[in-house]
Amino acid sequence: MSINTSLSGMKAAQAGLGVTAHNIANSQTNGFKKSSAVFSDLMATSAASDPRMQIGIGVAVDGVRQSFDGGSIEQTGASLDLAITGDGFFTTSSLAAGETLYTRNGGFELDAAGNVQDGKGNVLQIFAPGANPAVDAPIDAVIPITNGAGSEFAGVTVEVDGSMIASYVDGTSFSIGNVALASFAAPQGLLQEGSANWSATGVSGAPAYGLPNTGKNGGIMAGAIERSNVDLSEELVGLITTQQAFQANSKAIDTSSQIISTVINLRT
Template sequence: MSYATALSGLAGASKDLDVISNNIANASTVGFKSAQAEFADMYASAMTTAVANQVGIGVRVSTVAQDFTEGSITSTNRDLDVAINGNGFFELSQNGATVYSRNGQFFMARDGSIVNADGLHLMGYAADANGVINPGQVVPLTIPTTDIAPTVTRNIGLSFNLNSQDPLPKTTPFSPTDPQSYTGLTTMPVYDSLGGTQLVNIYFVKNSVGSWTAYGTSGTPPTPVGPSANGSLGTITFDTGGNVTSPNPMSFAFTIPNGADGGATTQPLTLDLSGTTQYGQSTGVTSPPNIDGAPAGELERYSVGPDGVITGVFTNRQSRALGQVVLANFANPNGLTNLGNNLYGQTVEAGVPQVAVPGSTNHGQLQGGAVEESNVDLTSELVNLITAQRDYQANSQSIKTQQTVDQTLINL
């Protein structure tokens, strides 16, 4: 029996060495979780034997438990490197089946889909052309490779200060070609439905302290716009504190020739002058114009936020959501089965996957431009390696000792 006992010890020590060696081999594997061999003693079954008289018959490996504590997070500055800070696993599609991983090294394939090094698709919620995320279905995530369509300008926001000490214009009436007929001027680009641009000029003419008239022109040479033939948009009045008293609301509506059809139709615009003041300071724009609309744009860069939203920034200065990464969590992660290639499979012991967006209850947040290193502690593993080696040597010595005893008996 002592031979069998020692042999079980050798098998256990060998299994322990296998686990430790695997940990050391994967010390640099992104997202790898270290494991530990756990053992249980064995006794012969005998219901009538007193506990004090029982002699063990060896050891067995009861389980190989993985340590799912988080590894350190290292910045890589790659757009599609993503680390999980907390609980959860990435969902990946493998030939239609769902598998799970902590390795967040992803790439954009030729067709725009987000994949790992083995070509498995990252799963999440898709976004439509307007950047609205659909949380109703988990699908393979894709980054658009085509240009986004232009959007037409409808609104212009402009804050201006009109100097109360400016003199009246030297010439009248207002003429866009005569700088002495107006006091202030600002020029802004607007976009038609095809993404073409044309300039809109807004002029301010002082009538008296507290009263100014706004005019508008577009194109080259400047053509008057607005409800009147001379381009007058309306009169702005101020109180003695420099605040607007009329119009209320502080906006003007006008139209310009539509560049999308060569001017055959008109493009309506609204000029919002909220925040405009009349102080004794120089005349000019007090904040950058806020103009909607944009030309067509190409994807310039993208990033993954803590909530898993992939945001794309385009060459036309627009940004929108391209999709959202989801995470799956399990009641018993140790019940997952290792599939290799940094992948895990669901089992009954692991429980049903709880799929949610990062940052929700019991789901970690994401960190873009970073990866989660393996949680292997090399110092501890090297000490464990020495311990396992000594266990193996000691069990070998048990066999050697038993062999010596047997030889003594044979020699009698």
């Protein structure tokens, strides 16, 4: 039994090392949110068990919990680099498949067709001018390359309330809409899709859309981007602790093997 107990400890430690390594690897990934492995003990018990005689039989990975604490905000100066100064997620829609994703990575850019996208074909979602977020669905953020008078696009500004204003070389400007933010009842239930993107699940609940700086949604900071919330010093301490747990369980297996070998030798 002791060998199986230690084996479960080694497997759990290995899982913990994997989660920690993933965090460290993404310490420079914009919008990344760290995770932590959650463990639970295993007991050999039944209805007739005497609680004074219970013996633990190991450990199991109970789950991997995500932390959506905000990362540090870095100034970039790029007009379409956006950071959320509070709760909420940017919403994007895939040009190819129409898949809806949620992210804290606000590194957007303008493509040749005028789509405000993340460089991977996922277009930022906004509310059209005058839309009611309570009833109207977000739409793709598309900035016309030329205005009605044929003047070329000059630049875009994004205000703290999420309003996007496009300007043109003839001095005119107009509102494209407002950045749409999504919130979830249980964000820990979001499914990681890679590239600091998440998708909604039955555990997270459906997204509630709203404007920046309303309700529990944070405001928008333009010319800035949110970094990973990984604390490298904390992760390295966790890495050492988990490695020590792995080594301790390995040593326990070695000790159990020696005891078994001794008992067998005594009998012979």
